[in-house]
Amino acid sequence: MPEPSDDPGKWYSRPIFFVADVERSVRFYVDQLSFGENWRFEESGRKFVAQVARSECEIILSSQSPGRNGNGRLFVSLTTAGYAALPGELAAKGVSAKQGWWGYRILIVTDPDGNELYFPDPDDPGGGA
Numbered sequence: 367m368p369e370p371s372d373d374p375g376k377w378y379s380r381p382i383f384f385v386a387d388v389e390r391s392v393r394f395y396v397d398q399l400s401f402g403e404n405w406r407f408e409e410s411g412r413k414f415v416a417q418v419a420r421s422e423c424e425i426i427l428s429s430q431s432p433g434r435n436g437n438g439r440l441f442v443s444l445t446t447a448g449y450a451a452l453p454g455e456l457a458a459k460g461v462s463a464k465q466g467w468w469g470y471r472i473l474i475v476t477d478p479d480g481n482e483l484y485f486p487d488p489d490d491p492g493g494g495a
Contacts, residue, residue, distance in 0.1 A: 382426045383438040383481040388413040398459045436480025
């Protein structure tokens with residue numbers, strides 16, 4: 367986790383994705399999306415919360431609110447080169463992705479619980495279909 371800043375204008379945030387099985391979700395993010403696991407909270411051998419991260423993208427995975435599973439959505443901005451490489455990286459790991467639209471082209475990856483990662487095309491200025 368980044369160190370707290372003395373800059374009162376600097377914000378740091380992490381989304382929480384609610385999931386049915388934290389261990390399964392961690393495996394998806396680590397094995398298929400190349401995240402690393404930063405930390406976890408376990409009790410009696412069961413994982414309840416964990417954080418995964420890749421570069422500056424951090425996601426907290428929690429099984430503590432089962433009625434909210436699969437309702438998360440996160441926009442992940444990539445460079446042009448990173449976006450161009452993403453489909454091949456996902457295909458090599460067997461991850462399904464679909465093209466979408468949010469006022470501009472996006473690539474959508476859905477985790478095992480239905481939470482979505484939106485990757486906007488950095489070369490699409492938006493506006494047209």
